[in-house]
Amino acid sequence: MPRIAYVNGRYVDHRAAAVHIEDRGYQFADGVYEVCEVAHGQIVDMRRHLDRLDRSLKELGIAWPMQRSSLVVVMREVIRRNRVANGLVYLQVTRGVAPRDHVFPPAGTRPSLVVTAKKIDPAASARRSESGIKIITVPENRWERVDIKSVGLLPNVLAKQQAKENGAQEAWFVDPDGTVKEGASTNAWIVTRDGVLVTRPADHGILRGITRTTLLDVARKHGVRVEERSFSVEEAKAAREAFVTSATQIVMPVVAIDGHAIANGHPGSIALSLRAAFFDIAEKSPA
Numbered sequence: 285m286p287r288i289a290y291v292n293g294r295y296v297d298h299r300a301a302a303v304h305i306e307d308r309g310y311q312f313a314d315g316v317y318e319v320c321e322v323a324h325g326q327i328v329d330m331r332r333h334l335d336r337l338d339r340s341l342k343e344l345g346i347a348w349p350m351q352r353s354s355l356v357v358v359m360r361e362v363i364r365r366n367r368v369a370n371g372l373v374y375l376q377v378t379r380g381v382a383p384r385d386h387v388f389p390p391a392g393t394r395p396s397l398v399v400t401a402k403k404i405d406p407a408a409s410a411r412r413s414e415s416g417i418k419i420i421t422v423p424e425n426r427w428e429r430v431d432i433k434s435v436g437l438l439p440n441v442l443a444k445q446q447a448k449e450n451g452a453q454e455a456w457f458v459d460p461d462g463t464v465k466e467g468a469s470t471n472a473w474i475v476t477r478d479g480v481l482v483t484r485p486a487d488h489g490i491l492r493g494i495t496r497t498t499l500l501d502v503a504r505k506h507g508v509r510v511e512e513r514s515f516s517v518e519e520a521k522a523a524r525e526a527f528v529t530s531a532t533q534i535v536m537p538v539v540a541i542d543g544h545a546i547a548n549g550h551p552g553s554i555a556l557s558l559r560a561a562f563f564d565i566a567e568k569s570p571a
């Protein structure tokens with residue numbers, strides 16, 4: 285069965301799907317994106333993802349490529365045509381196609397919209413969560429507006445590659461004061477020795493992850509104490525547990541930071557129970 289992508293008004297064969305060479309996403313990373321999890325045939329936290337898309341677009345002054353309700357129809361259609369019951373749906377909106385010029389293109393230039401979907405075997409992620417992942421830390425070198433989910437991800441790409449070359453699966457960006465910002469594609473969390481869940485406040489220093497927001501709901505409903513505050517790499521190394529969150533990994537335990545084992549080097553029980561509780565509390569929309 286061929287994979288199908290939606291590109292600017294057409295459903296096309298994924299292998300042949302393309303945007304114009306003067307798309308501003310291609311030339312300037314002048315665009316934004318969203319990744320939503322699809323689980324058991326449902327889109328997880330779609331409303332929150334579309335609200336964040338709306339915010340990212342407004343922050344950059346890019347118009348919606350179509351009405352929100354129409355975008356939901358396209359997302360569902362791409363999921364249906366690719367028969368995705370478990371996996372993800374990816375949305376990308378750029379400022380459109382125009383002759384290369386740094387300033388915005390003329391009013392009326394149509395934003396570009398790409399929607400893709402792919403299957404992911406949930407068993408693979410479950411297996412990974414049973415062994416946990418390793419993290420390296422890297423100096424923060426991104427711009428100040430990482431709260432916008434922009435497709436400009438070069439520092440994230442380089443950090444993730446550095447993690448891979450060092451036998452790790454994620455890199456945490458660290459500020460000059462030693463505090464952890466977030467991962468290259470995840471938010472960062474620890475559980476203190478006293479059992480308090482700690483994650484950095486979602487100010488302009490990190491992306492306000494949708495999984496992060498929903499996990500705060502899950503933790504509060506399960507009576508886990510939560511503190512939204514900065515934590516240092518040293519505190520994380522001494523923590524009872526560490527983990528990361530994202531739409532593609534939900535809750536993924538961290539078992540080592542820069543080669544230093546976290547607690548006994550096995551996934552923490554709070555991370556695993558939050559992971560198990562997540563889907564029940566997240567908002568589900570039919571795909």
Ligand code: PDD
Pocket residue numbers: 319440466467468469470471491492493494495496529530531532
């Ligand atoms: N990444 N921080 C960064 C830098 C991210 O790129 C992501 C998501 C997150 C977690 O956000 P959410 O919980 O909304 O997925 C935090 C996506 C999955 C990606 O780039 O593939």
